Amino acid sequence: MATIYEVSKAAGVSLATVSRVMNGNARVSDRTRDKVLKAMDELGYKPNSIAQSLASNRSNSVGLLVSALHGSFFGNMMSTVEDVLRNAGKHVIITAGHSDEQQEKDAIEFLLDRRCDALILHAEAVSDEYLLELSKRDVEVVLINRRIEEMAEHCFYTDNELGGYLATKAAIDAGHTSIAYISGPLFKQDATERLQGHKRALSEAGIKFNPQLMVEGGFHEDEGAQGYLDLVAVNQPFTALVCANDEMASGAMTAAREQGVLIPEQLSVVGFDDVLFARYLYPKLTTIDNPIQKMGNEAAHWVLEHVYKQKKTSAHTNLFAPKLVVRDSLMEIK
Template sequence: MATIYEVSKAAGVSLATVSRVMNGNSKVSERTRNKVLKAMDELGYRPNAIAQSLASNRTNSVGLLVSELHGSFFGDLMSTVEKELRADGKHVIITAGHSDEAREKEAIEFLKSRRCDALILHAEAVCDDYLRELNESGVSLVLVNRMVPGMEQQCFVLDNEAGGYLATKAAIDAGHRDIGYISGPQSKEDARQRLAGHVRALREAGLNTENALVYQGDYHESEGANGFKQLWQQHPGFSALICANDEMASGAMTAAREEGINVPEQLSVVGFDDVLFARYLHPRLTTVDNPVSAMGLMAARWVLHNVYKKKLSGVIKNVFLPELISRDSLGTHL
């Protein structure tokens, strides 16, 4: 097996230069870098990852914590982060916290034990103080879909309140006044904000908010179905249903069809997230865009710039504004 000394001799450069190439040092000229890489390739030299990390104090790995490993939302986040970091030679270690405080902390400790150079966290259960302490301990971290006071430049978030407002206002503008709502779990900040936006839209239109039709779901498809059934039993005949994510909207639409209720002729449905399947439902789902891929991209770029000192073009955007995606599931109510 070839050694670093043989690579140095074949390329006609010093050992230090070979080491700089292996560690991605930007001070090496492109011509010299290519000479070293060619020599490594011809000799079949493979750098020892452990030795590299000890020498550079970098593992070239980034930890990614998500709430769940299933579903389009987290799939988009994981895919975007991995693609952006992999393009720069970094690897991603992924683990799940399942929206549970103890499991989130355990997952974060696991990523730290793997000597990840930085952490990208979609953390929902741990408190702000824990995240601030983690940040102040010297761990390089960024947060996706969460704003922690004092860490604003490391947070990448959607204005969820504005998104909840947009979804309900779209139904109101289409003539609906009798509107049901299936929220996410109110233990989650994004769910609370989306519900607050819904209430703001009702109040602005002069509609009743005291006895509003609201069912608390868990962001899963089955709770969309359960939520629709309970709300319909409680107040049959409401004309529009706003759901705090697309999975629950899909479940609600299926349950409505099973009851012989046509969407959107008898019931309009609006979702939230604009996951991939939303455009393939029948009817195609009107929803609010939640740019999780863009947030993941910004988080990855923050890591590349601030941890790996890579020069980037363009600005790093922290707060994203929602957009209504109009399709076929929202009809006009006369």
């Protein structure tokens, strides 16, 4: 088996230069890097990851915390982060926090124990204070879909209040005045902000917020279905239903259809996230584009630049603006 010394000799560079190439150090010219990589390939040299870690004090792994491992929303985020980092020669260790404070803390400690060089966190239950203390440790911390003022440059997030506003305003602009709402769990920052946006849109239109036309869900299909049934049981008629994510919207649509309600002829529905299945529902779901893949992409590139010192390719975007995606589930009242 070839050794690093043989790679150094074949490439005509020092051992230190070979080490810098293996560790993705930006202080190596493209020409020199190509020479080293060519020598490694010709000699069949395979770097020992443990030796690399000891030599560079880097594990070349990044920890990724998500709320859940199922669903296209988190799937899109995980695949984007993993793709960017793997293309840079880094590995991703993924764990789930299940939106529970203790489970999130346990998951973060698990990642720290694996000597991850950085943490990318979609953390919903732990406090800002906990995350601020975590950011003071000797590991870089990046947040997705959450903003903390004191570490704003490390946060990549959507304007959820604006998204909630746009979702409800779309229903209002279509002529609806009796609008029900299924929120996400209100201990979560994004769910609270989306509800605030919903209320702002109603207020601007002169529509009084009716607490009887709002139920709190949990961002899952079955809670959307149950939320719809709970709203109907109140016996307060509504012609439009805004849901704080697409999964709950799909559950609500199924429950409505099972009761013989025509969508959108008798009930218009608006979701949030624009996950893959939204365009394949029947009718196709009007929703809010929540660019989770772009957030994941920015977070991963931030880690490559700030932790692994790779060249910065462009300015980072921390705040992403949501956009209305109009499809068939929203009908204008004439």
